[in-house]
Amino acid sequence: DAKTTQPNSMESNEEEPVHLPCNHSTISGTDYIHWYRQLPSQGPEYVIHGLTSNVNNRMASLAIAEDRKSSTLILHRATLRDAAVYYCILNTDKLIFGTGTRLQVFP
């Protein structure tokens, strides 16, 4: 299964944009890039996914590099509720989790 690399932790101030990076240099042509987040004591929550083109939804945007070897999850205005562990996962037919990025948001 293809692997991803994310920073262990990141910090942001409330109402500022946050860019969470993910490297996936061994991605194959059929791997979808998924992002999930996990709040304390909760199950992971789907955020966004994409294959080649940039994607936007009500929660976030996903920017995918042209060579698909990296991607960035963009939270346009961080809130305290966005403090969570964010996982970038390459999905074929199952999700294999890494250790994710712990995002702290300060008031």
Add this chain to the structure above:
Amino acid sequence: DADVTQTPRNRITKTGKRIMLECSQTKGHDRMYWYRQDPGLGLRLIYYSFDVKDINKGEISDGYSVSRQAQAKFSLSLESAIPNQTALYFCATSDTGYYGYTFGSGTRLTVV
């Protein structure tokens, strides 16, 4: 009602006991998954099923078994529980596997 329901929410059991964790879903999805999460770590895949007649081992299947009783139900069993199986267990479902997964709220299992 939640789309993915896990029961029980919390369970304490003794070493050597058999225990079953249950998962049911109302999403109508064919694919179901069981994960475990240890403190401070990411989720690890135990077993997964693409339909009622399909069962596949994940990253860490030793000591576990599963049963897919119906499209909507997927149970995880610990045949003889041991303390290092103390963890948070999550069930998940997906449609084709290429789109968003839906996770349950988890079962916190403690083996003493």
